[in-house]
Amino acid sequence: MGEQESESGGGGVDMVTEQAAAAAAKDALDPRLQGISDAIRVVPHFPKPGIMFNDITALLLRPGVFKDAVDMFVERYRGMAIAAVAGIEARGFMFGPAIALAIGAKFIPLRKPGKLPGEVIAEGYVLEYGTDCLEMHVGAIEPGERVVVVDDLVATGGTLSAAIRLIGEYMFVSPLANNIVQISFLKSSFIINTP
Ligand SMILES: O=P(O)(O)OC[C@H]1O[C@H](OP(=O)(O)OP(=O)(O)O)[C@H](O)[C@@H]1O
Ligand SMILES: Nc1ncnc2[nH]cnc12
Numbered sequence: 012m013g014e015q016e017s018e019s020g021g022g023g024v025d026m027v028t029e030q031a032a033a034a035a036a037k038d039a040l041d042p043r044l045q046g047i048s049d050a051i052r053v054v055p056h057f058p059k060p061g062i063m064f065n066d067i068t069a070l071l072l073r074p075g076v077f078k079d080a081v082d083m084f085v086e087r088y089r090g091m092a093i094a095a096v097a098g099i100e101a102r103g104f105m106f107g108p109a110i111a112l113a114i115g116a117k118f119i120p121l122r123k124p125g126k127l128p129g130e131v132i133a134e135g136y137v138l139e140y141g142t143d144c145l146e147m148h149v150g151a152i153e154p155g156e157r158v159v160v161v162d163d164l165v166a167t168g169g170t171l172s173a174a175i176r177l178i179g180e181y182m183f184v185s186p187l188a189n190n191i192v193q194i195s196f197l198k199s200s201f202i203i204n205t206p
Contacts, residue, residue: 038087043079050076067102067163081106085113094156095119099174102163110161119151121174136173145173152178
C-alpha cells in the first residue's frame with residue numbers, strides 16, 4: 012500500500028490541525044533543533060544594510076544536519092495524507108524534493124516569473140528587499156489535495172502568503188510559523204488544503 016493510500020485522510024481539518032500542532036510541539040523539544048539552528052549562518056547586512064541574512068547554505072554543507080532538517084519535516088508530515096510538497100524557488104527547492112520523496116508525495120515547483128513553459132497562475136508579493144511573483148503550472152494540484160509548502164524561512168511572510176494564495180484556501184498554520192525563537196527552516200512549514 013502506498014503512502015497516500017495508507018494515510019488517515021478521513022479525519023478532516025480538525026484532525027489535521029491536531030496532528031500538526033502535536034507534531035510541532037514535539038519538534039520544539041527535539042534535540043536535533045539546536046544543531047540545525049547552529050548550522051544556519053547569520054550574515055549581518057546582506058544583501059542590504061540592516062538585513063540579518065540567515066544563510067542555509069552552511070547547513071547544506073553538513074550532511075548529518077541537513078538530514079536532520081529533512082527528517083524532522085518527514086516525521087511531522089508522514090501519515091497525514093499529504094498529496095504534494097510545493098517548494099518555493101529557490102531555497103524551497105533545496106529541501107522540498109527530499110521531503111516529498113520520503114513521504115510519497117509529488118513535488119511542485121513554485122517558480123519565479125517566466126520560468127515555467129506551460130499555462131501558469133501567478134501571485135505577486137512584497138519582499139523585505141523588493142517585490143517578486145510566484146508562478147505554478149495549472150493542474151499541478153488537483154482540487155481537494157492536501158499540500159505542504161516548503162521554504163527555508165519566513166521574514167515578512169509575503170512569499171509564503173503568496174504561495175498560499177496561489178494554491179488555495181489555507182486551513183492550518185503551524186504554531187512554529189509564528190514563533191521566531193524557532194529556527195528559520197522549521198518556521199517555514201504550513202499545511203493547506205485546496206478548495
Ligand atoms: O517572508 P519573506 O519576506 O517573503 O521572505 C522570505 C523569502 O525570501 C527568500 O527568498 P528570496 O526571495 O530572497 O529568493 P531566493 O530563494 O531565490 O534567494 C527566502 O528564501 C524566502 O522565500
Ligand atoms: N533575513 C533573511 N535571511 C535570508 N533570506 C531572507 N529573505 C528575506 N529575508 C531574509
